[in-house]
Amino acid sequence: MKRLRIGLVGAGLVGQAEHAFYLWEERDRFDFVALADPSATVREALRQRYGLQHVHAELKDLLACNLDAVVIAAPDALHPDLAVTALEAGLHVLCEKPLALTLAGCDRIAAARDKSGRVLQVGYMKRHDPAYKRALELLPTDIADVKLIAVEVNDPDFEPFVAHLPIVWPNDIPADLRAEARAATAAQLRDSTGADPTEAGARALASGYLSAMVHEVAVVHGMLAHLGCPMPGVPDQAAWFDEGRGVQLAFGLPGGGRVSMTHLTLPGVPDYTERVSIYCADRIVELTFPAPYLRHEPTRLTLRRGGAGHALETTDFRVSYEEAFREQLRAFHAAACNDAPVSTPVEQARRDVELLVSAFRKAAAARS
Numbered sequence: 001m002k003r004l005r006i007g008l009v010g011a012g013l014v015g016q017a018e019h020a021f022y023l024w025e026e027r028d029r030f031d032f033v034a035l036a037d038p039s040a041t042v043r044e045a046l047r048q049r050y051g052l053q054h055v056h057a058e059l060k061d062l063l064a065c066n067l068d069a070v071v072i073a074a075p076d077a078l079h080p081d082l083a084v085t086a087l088e089a090g091l092h093v094l095c096e097k098p099l100a101l102t103l104a105g106c107d108r109i110a111a112a113r114d115k116s117g118r119v120l121q122v123g124y125m126k127r128h129d130p131a132y133k134r135a136l137e138l139l140p141t142d143i144a145d146v147k148l149i150a151v152e153v154n155d156p157d158f159e160p161f162v163a164h165l166p167i168v169w170p171n172d173i174p175a176d177l178r179a180e181a182r183a184a185t186a187a188q189l190r191d192s193t194g195a196d197p198t199e200a201g202a203r204a205l206a207s208g209y210l211s212a213m214v215h216e217v218a219v220v221h222g223m224l225a226h227l228g229c230p231m232p233g234v235p236d237q238a239a240w241f242d243e244g245r246g247v248q249l250a251f252g253l254p255g256g257g258r259v260s261m262t263h264l265t266l267p268g269v270p271d272y273t274e275r276v277s278i279y280c281a282d283r284i285v286e287l288t289f290p291a292p293y294l295r296h297e298p299t300r301l302t303l304r305r306g307g308a309g310h311a312l313e314t315t316d317f318r319v320s321y322e323e324a325f326r327e328q329l330r331a332f333h334a335a336a337c338n339d340a341p342v343s344t345p346v347e348q349a350r351r352d353v354e355l356l357v358s359a360f361r362k363a364a365a366a367r368s
């Protein structure tokens with residue numbers, strides 16, 4: 001098997017909790033040799049932990065290190081610049097979600113991918129979860145038999161779920177870089193919405209819709225694609241609440257069914273809950289995802305159907321203890337080395353950004 005010489009771009013929370021660890025473990029597929037991160041503390045800790053040969057503050061300094069690929073896990077607003085730089089240098093890219101905060105950002109990445117002929121995979125790890133893949137097989141084949149897809153998430157503070165991991169925090173990033181990243185985020189949110197959102201609006205848009213609910217939108221998008229049904233770019237209902245800590249959207253399905261999604265951040269109650277329930281004509285399929293940072297905590301998959309008489313038959317599937325983040329890397333390797341199709345491409349991520357930004361705009365219009 002070809003080993004990809006790979007670098008990580010950004011190693012904060014998800015970079016350390018997931019990507020660096022699995023890049024190092026998946027050494028049959030990856031030669032994890034490089035890191036770009038403006039935090040000197042993070043660079044030194046990861047250099048020592050993983051024996052990295054090249055550690056630099058910026059991606060451009062990694063480009064002379066003869067890499068094949070990078071994983072981008074830097075802040076959202078930086079994804080387009082970083083992904084375009086890497087693609088133009090001829091590298092395959094696995095880029096964290098959301099792919100960009102604007103449609104123009106998605107388009108820049110798509111153009112660079114097409115010109116380079118390299119792989120661009122979006123980091124929707126839940127789409128690689130073994131239980132999610134098994135759930136697809138349990139869905140009916142006709143979209144008219146799907147009556148309701150109901151998504152309910154409580155995503156509390158992340159600290160309780162990573163406190164056991166040896167994470168070194170990037171608290172020494174130069175102040176001017178922090179200010180630049182904040183300004184880039186504000187400018188991109190303004191581009192997406194046509195105005196400067198309020199503080200609560202910015203929380204709803206950037207954290208609630210684009211950074212958090214994007215996970216569930218990607219899951220539903222994958223299910224609809226599996227059923228041959230397009231994902232809409234505009235919801236027919238949307239709202240945010242609790243100062244932007246809660247966001248909702250809903251839309252209709254071609255067969256008459258509905259999709260309804262709620263994502264809530266409830267700080268102080270460390271109970272991560274992410275339930276995706278698919279109510280169908282003759283069955284209910286339900287996925288319950290664990291907090292994403294817990295390793296080998298399987299996603300629960302249940303199937304409920306009517307049995308003889310008035311009986312309810314429930315099947316609980318323990319599909320695998322394999323990790324979604326690891327499976328995501330394996331799929332990336334297969335796409336880069338064996339021309340396997342990219343199951344989470346730019347085009348889907350662009351539609352997801354379109355839906356989420358439209359939801360924010362609809363919710364904002366309803367409040368004004």
Ligand SMILES: NC(=O)c1ccc[n+]([C@@H]2O[C@H](COP(=O)([O-])OP(=O)(O)OC[C@H]3O[C@@H](n4cnc5c(N)ncnc54)[C@H](O)[C@@H]3O)[C@@H](O)[C@H]2O)c1
Binds near residue numbers: 009011013015211
């Ligand atoms: N898939 C998931 O479950 C998941 C979970 C959390 C975050 N994310 C996404 O991953 C990305 C990172 O999120 P995080 O929570 O780890 O953030 P974080 O702030 O903890 O880490 C970001 C890291 O990027 C570094 N960085 C900043 N500017 C950089 C630059 N120009 N080049 C290289 N590195 C740079 C920072 O020093 C920091 O170490 C975001 O896009 C976020 O939405 C995904």
